[in-house]
Amino acid sequence: MLRQELASVFPSSRIAAPASRPEIVLVVGVNGVGKTTTIAKLAHRAQMQGRKTLVAAGDTFRAAAIEQLGIWAKRTGADFFSKGEGADPAAVAYEAVDTALRDGHDVVFLDTAGRLHTKVDLMDELRKIKRVLAKKLPGAPHRCLLVVDATTGQNALSQTKLFHEAVSVDEIVLTKLDGTSKGGVVVAIALEHGLPISFVGLGEKMEDLRPFNGDDFAKALVN
Numbered sequence: 001m002l003r004q005e006l007a008s009v010f011p012s013s014r015i016a017a018p019a020s021r022p023e024i025v026l027v028v029g030v031n032g033v034g035k036t037t038t039i040a041k042l043a044h045r046a047q048m049q050g051r052k053t054l055v056a057a058g059d060t061f062r063a064a065a066i067e068q069l070g071i072w073a074k075r076t077g078a079d080f081f082s083k084g085e086g087a088d089p090a091a092v093a094y095e096a097v098d099t100a101l102r103d104g105h106d107v108v109f110l111d112t113a114g115r116l117h118t119k120v121d122l123m124d125e126l127r128k129i130k131r132v133l134a135k136k137l138p139g140a141p142h143r144c145l146l147v148v149d150a151t152t153g154q155n156a157l158s159q160t161k162l163f164h165e166a167v168s169v170d171e172i173v174l175t176k177l178d179g180t181s182k183g184g185v186v187v188a189i190a191l192e193h194g195l196p197i198s199f200v201g202l203g204e205k206m207e208d209l210r211p212f213n214g215d216d217f218a219k220a221l222v223n
């Protein structure tokens with residue numbers, strides 16, 4: 001009964017087929033949760049589905065972050081857009097959309113720098129990225145993904161609350177579920193915010209991504 005109850009807590013994922021092209025996907029979250037790796041996995045998945053994919057380096061904070069995404073792009077076969085270290089992330093977003101419109105990409109994944117959800121100026125930067133995207137392409141970003149580390153405890157709840165307030169999160173990706181953690185905090189996230197979990201990360205490789213299944217998750221949790 002507990003398993004059934006648990007499974008019923010999760011709203012079904014609202015990921016519909018994108019209505020327009022390019023589909024813009026904004027990826028946000030606190031430091032080190034697995035945003036860049038998740039983009040690699042999603043880009044790999046999109047490429048395998050035959051979608052022309054662009055990944056954009058909106059984490060302009062560190063040169064290494066841009067390099068990391070560039071390497072993933074190459075591995076997945078996705079195209080890569082970057083303006084280099086120190087560039088305005090909103091400008092990266094704007095020009096990435098331009099590139100996608102020009103080159104006919106089906107989907108754009110925009111990486112962002114990890115940020116503490118309590119830092120107001122950094123959250124404002126995300127708001128700006130979102131504003132600029134909407135201005136450039138009506139309806140963009142079409143999806144906003146919050147990446148949550150399964151090993152995070154209750155702090156994930158305040159992360160969700162503050163990112164949701166800033167950029168209106170559409171779905172959660174739960175990473176590092178291959179470790180010892182069962183990611184139980186997403187039950188609280190689902191109950192409190194009604195957000196669907198679209199994917200789970202199960203490792204460090206680009207193949208290590210699975211669509212979330214509430215029944216399987218509940219089974220694993222109550223074991």
Ligand SMILES: Nc1nc2c(ncn2[C@@H]2O[C@H](COP(=O)(O)OP(=O)(O)OP(=O)(O)O)[C@@H](O)[C@H]2O)c(=O)[nH]1
Pocket residue numbers: 029030031032033034035036037038059065112113114115175176177178179200201202203204208
């Ligand atoms: N085991 C495991 N490791 C993961 C998973 N996802 C990401 N990682 C690892 O977590 C670490 C951080 O991943 P990144 O993708 O760089 O995280 P990020 O959120 O982009 O980090 P910042 O950009 O610094 O905020 C790396 O060592 C990844 O290989 C996962 O699902 N399972």
Ligand SMILES: [Mg+2]
Pocket residue numbers: 035036037059065111112113114
């Ligand atoms: Mg990153």
